[in-house]
Amino acid sequence: MDLRACCAALCAGMVGLMGCGGDSGTNGSSGSPGGPGAGGVGAGQGQGGDTFGSGGDPFGGGGDPFGNGSNGANSGAGGGTNKSGCEHVDVVFAVDNSSSMEEEKESMREVVFPAFAQALLDISGIKDFRAAVLDACPSPANFHTRGAAGECSFQSGKPWMESTSTDLTSEFQCAGDIYSGDVQCSGDSDDEQPASSVAAALEPPFATGENAGFLRDDALLVVVAITDEDEQPVPRQQMQAIHDRLVATKGEAKNVVFLGIAGRNDCDGAYGSADEAEDMQQLVDTFTADSRGFFWDLCEGRLEDGLTNALTAIEEACTEFVPVVN
Known part of the structure; x- marks a missing residue:
């Protein structure tokens, strides 16, 4: 497509x-x-x-x-x-970059990322968004300014993309070609913790260093975490703890939308094999009490449909958005 x-x-x-x-x-x-x-x-x-x-x-x-x-x-x-209670959206995509994720990465890079960007702007009341991409290793948890083929040269001049860019599709495709040349993970399952990577990216030292300025007080936070295995935080954490870390960055649970994309069961699906992601499903469940969590079964394929579901939560969240008061 x-x-x-x-x-x-x-x-x-x-x-x-x-x-x-x-x-x-x-x-x-x-x-x-x-x-x-x-x-x-x-x-x-x-x-x-x-x-x-x-x-x-x-x-x-x-x-x-x-x-x-x-x-x-x-x-x-x-x-x-x-x-709408919010006019701005901050989106972070964290993608497992292991070798078994080639089909998923191609779909995200060529179809899903650019289409999702356009669909966000079609939501009534949203004036702009910014988007950052990282892999699933939190060491380091800096946003990517390059893809596997080289520098992405975002028009924003920041380590994230702005919806005002006149070359947004190419920027998404560049960053979506996930670069992991600087990771300090061993590759022994410790590079498959996308949600934990987002939490680390939005906390000090990265939130006050390389990623400083990304989160806006008047913006809804949207987290998209994708893996064909499971969320495997190192050191081990309960999923509620990861939920709490993400919510703490926004001060209010209703200000965070979380979309987890992984296997509901072990399968050989549209994008190849996927393991049952029990922890990712549990993490999504921690957000559902506020109607802010969605799980998309990687075994079903159609990643664009999974992000369409996230748009539903974004629409609802914008009506209930509570700006951070400093």
Whole structure:
């Protein structure tokens, strides 16, 4: 699937998300039957039968992704005045760079990263985002400014990408060709801890050093962690501890969306073999109490669908965003 087709597919998926009802389970594929959209009584009644419990008509009867107005307008039949609580999103992708991940990395680099970037900007109320990429080894946990082929030369002049870049697709493709030439992990399972790597990247010394300035007080944090094995923190930590570390960077659990992509069971799937990722699933579960966690089964393939599910949580999280007060 080329990028243009994938963007169209993601945008079509987002149209189906408008006026969504209910919460989602850890697989991102369940949802309560759709009730009235966020726009008020004028919003359509959801069918509850599709992946997201979307509204009955093509627009969920609610207009934009927050149910405001009709067909994207800010007012209309029962439209209301609900607006996004956040206008900015900070995204961190952590990708297991082991040799068994070649198919997944190709999909992320060529299709998923660029399409996800476009889909973020299509969410009503979001003005901009920044995105950083790192591998699954937290030593070091600095954001990548190069891919396997060389320097990415981000227009931002920072170790992350900005949505204002005029060459964002190429920047994503460069960084998505994961570089691990500086890792200090042994490769004996200690380089397969993507969520732990993100936590380390957002904590001192990296948050005050190489990655300084990335997190914004007025931005929602979105973490995407992908591995074909499991989250294997070194030294060993409980998944709740990793959850708490990520939440601490934002001060409020509702300000963090976490998408874990791994195998639900041992399988030979669309991207090759994957191990059952019990810990990654447990980590996702720690975020589901606030409707901020999604798990996508790598065995099912279609990584673009997994990120589409994350967009659902991003939309909801933006309506409940609590800015950090210093």
